Amino acid sequence: MTVTVPGTEFTDTSAAAGPTEAAGAAEALRPHAEDTFADELSALAAADDRPRPARWRLSPWAVATYLLGGTLPDGTVITPKYVGPRRIVEVAVTTLATDRALLLLGVPGTAKTWVSEHLAAAVSGDSTLLVQGTAGTPEEAIRYGWNYAQLLAHGPSRDALVPSPVMRAMTDGMTARVEELTRIPADVQDTLITILSEKTLPIPELGEEAQAVRGFNLIATANDRDRGVNELSSALRRRFNTVVLPLPATPEDEVDIVSRRVAQIGRSLELPELPEGVEEIRRVVTVFRELREGVTGDGRTKLKSPSGTLSTAEAISVVTGGLALAAHFGDGVLRAGDVAAGILGAVVRDPAADRVIWQEYLETVVRERDGWKDFYRSCREVTA
């Protein structure tokens, strides 16, 4: 049975779908986490002798190991899915084991969706019970809809009801996911309150209710820096334990992430191979980190932070843009001039305040820095 909810299509993973699903996974552009890492999950399940909450595929400890990586007693190596503080993963997993829902917060590009997908895959073996939050997400996407042909033909009945992923997770005791919760209009968001506090979903049309069985929980992700989001009501907020996913901890990590992603994107855009531009990437990452954190890399000078988010994702797009510029209009080598305009665009979001912050940064930090002369000049050029 295939049910379509706005933004996402998903496949029923009930027993019958087995073989076709496997074939689909091989063909898929991006297979689900539980398919990609099926080996690791089964090895973990085999090695895991700790108590498991009802309907969990793994114990909380094994779920944390699945995300953070490690080596099992039988020698199976579990690759780390999330590189970051252990504490965060532990709190997230533990939250799912209680009856509170989990809210993953963070600026764009901090692997919120990634973490939520892997959590669902490890806990319930299924990461596809997903509601994608948009400004147009209707209540039906969270509660249930109707199959109108059935409804007209046979009147309201369970058969005419089209359950939402959340409702299915409730009845099956699985983990549901809501992406971009804060993009969903506030009145639709509040539909979740009853589900999360009473663990039930009334169906007044039928005079029935769908009660959640043990094992049900919900992971939501939300962006805490973007403008134009719908703040969660405090009633809803109280139903969640909040975990904030941090930005990469060290410059090295971030440079690594940026260059890897840039290389991937570059290939799919058929840009030339990443040339000797790593130095430029390092500079972009340094500028982004320093402005974001409000302090220079050596920790000696404080800075004002501009209004933009300056996330890793934006650094990636600045470098990709610079790379395209260098390939098509430059000499193929990524230079300061190629990224300067991109950086300016990313930093200066508010033309008045951010421009001052950017100039201050240029004059007090960049100008004096050894080996950054060309960068300073290019930035001055585009800023003036």
Place this chain on the structure above:
Amino acid sequence: MTGDPRARAEGPLLLGVRHHGPGSARAVRAALEACTPSAVLIEGPPEADAIVRLAAEKDMRPPVALLAHAADDPGRAGFWPLAGFSPEWAAIQWALANEVPVRFIDLPAANSLAMSAKQTPAGAPAPAALPDPAGSPTPAGPSTPPAPLDPVGPLDPVDPGDQAAPGGAGSAERLRVDPLSVLAEVAGYDDPERWWEDVIEHRGTGGAEAFAAVAEAMEALRAEYGHGGHEDDAVREAHMRLRLREARREFGDEVAVVCGAWHVPALGERTTATADRKLLKGLPKVKAEISWVPWTHRRLARHSGYGAGITSPGWYDHLFHAPDRPVERWLTKVAGLLRDEDFAVSSAHVIEAVRLAETLAAMRGRPLAGLAETLDAVRAVMCEGSDVPMALVWDRLVVGDVLGEVPESAPAAPLQRDLTRTQRSLRLKPEALERELELDLRKETDAGRSRLLHRLRLLGVDWGSPAVSRGSTGTFRETWRLRWEPELSVRVAEAGVWGTTVLSAATAKAETEARSAKGLAEVTELAERCLLGALSGALPVVMRSLADRAALDADVGHLAQALPALVRSVRYGDVRGTDTAALGEVAVGLAERILVGLPPACVGLDADGAAEMRGHMEAVHRAIGLLSETETEPGTGTERGTGPETGAQPEPEAGTGREPETGAEAELGTEPETETRSEPETETRPEPETWPAAETRPRIHTRTAGAGAAGAGAADGLRGRWAAMLRSLAGRDGTPATPGLIRGRAARLLLDDARLAEDEAARLMGLALSPGTEPPEAASWIEGFIGGGAGGGMLLVHDERLLGLVDRWLISVPAEAFTDVLPLLRRTFSAYDTGVRRTLGELVRRGPAAEGHSGGQGAPAAPGFGPGLDAHRAAAVVPTVRLLLGLDPAPYGNDTMEAAR
């Protein structure tokens, strides 16, 4: 070796503890109650035997510290902090309540202080008495030589590095074994402190078997690693054994020993008294004094720099005092705090947090939720993942704001002794009678007195208050009004928490104030006071805080207010011979920020805002001029000042030291020498007419090599960029954007610095006063350009072309606009001196050039005005001038001489 547990059971009761461990404290209390020993021996300096009874007094409230210091040098000191949850404190309290004698058995402070002095011959006042404590990786461990109880480094923050790793410098190469982390690793823990907490602290009252187990583990470790790199332990333990023997002779075998777990095996060792005495022979010794001083939780916390070695005294305090259900009580406490701070936290939150913390602990395989679990739960449940309320929780609860108290009968604090000593050496007696004190900072003693008074003021001991110097405005003179009030002694005692010497206390206080200061101006003032008190140790922190606040302050006005004081400080530093290189750097940085922020800040201001901004602009202009002068060679003084008052500019003087007269001489150089010399008070002479740029004239040329080297180029370039910025301001034309006042002022400042040609100035004025400009806007330009004191008037007197422009504009102002313009103009012109106003009036009265009239003096008439001088009136002055110049007073008759007088 004493592998045999029976031997120990019969002998003294050895209680190996983790310093500042609440679990250990409970266990010690329980063990003492169970065994009721005849005496309690505690690891600590034996000098404290005499004052231990004070611990039972009502006014004594932990946290407190035993403070030992060398009698002749209070700066050399060691601390043994005790919190309410310290096992040692629990043992002392039990013993005093049960009237059981207490003895301290560690090496005497007299020796340890002397040993530390020997180890740091450079004289950084005594770090820890024994190498090691606070800097070791796990200072709170029982086996890293018991950090907390050991002297924890000086309360002398001159060199913070000392506290970070006392003894570390000398012993870094030595093999360091951290036995606790070895044990933790064996148990599969990555954090040794957590291991200790799980195994000992969280097990309630572990009872005798816990002590036995710890002792056994330590014995195994010591068998493996020997002294583990703590060489001085042998001496200390020898002393402990000797004291233990003495105690057993005196009180019998039923004595209890409370010491760091690491020492337990050594105390059980069978050695001869002779061997131990031999180890102790020939130890250096100083005369040491000991006292109780109040302590704070913050200082117990590792990150405060004093490093007693625990990160979470508040949590430990809670664990020790909570009768039951520590996690529930703790989270309720957190919720209470958050509620007080207006965070919406309900009981449901507390319930959820407790559940999350317990589930987390279970998942991490811990017996009980610890600090890490509860904080994770608080963050996820109560704080919505935010770090801001978490910081609050950490600061108020985990560390806690507890301040200890010490009864008045405690021996005098070392700060008082240091003050008395300094007063004696500076021959400055505290007298109740008010008197005035004139200090000449060029003299060593006077400079020392000034420093002392400034430092005391910083400490809140207002013995002297600065008075306005009589007669002199030189920076090398200071006048104080002194008066010693009895309550100042109390203040000194209070200031004792900051340090053991006036210098160290003032430094510590300045650093703390710098960290907690709210605004930029506050820190700037603090920097000034630090320089006055020569607290060079505090300067890095203050500068850091200053730079941070400057970076985050978005209001150019605040920055502009801070800069002048800062630049002044750079100059004070010069006078006092302080190295101000760092200060100069910060000042340049601040100026850079102003440079970037000023142009956008000048947009869209109302009249009041514009006036304020003009003030800022002038102040910054002066400061930048002064900054460049300080930082570059004095020769640059000549590059500016081709304005009308070149005479007031200093000539560069070759290497004159701190002779104020030279400056005065240069400026009075155009007058006959005899006149000048006969004046008794050369320096107090009213200065010739000054205008903004002239005020930057350095009175004293001191060349501090350090300051000169640091960023001389930066400062010079800064001046150029500042001028460029002013030029762009002056050249702006959009009327709504930048007020005329600002543009006019920018033009004027440039003109004064000879960075704007006079033609160009005239062009700008023409533009500003052209018919296209609204009259009020033009009037405000005029106010900016020629307003503000006498200088502007002189400008008009000297450059009649400018006067002509003003004149023509004024005539063209339409009648209906005139009433709007009038107040502005009145404000501008009424500020001029009477003489200037009169001259201007005369110039204007001569009016537009009449064709036929010719003065015949040869002076070409200024455009728009009639020709020059009234020859007859001018002639009247000539005799006086001749007289002054010492020429023959003949040419005119006596009558004119009379008239001239």
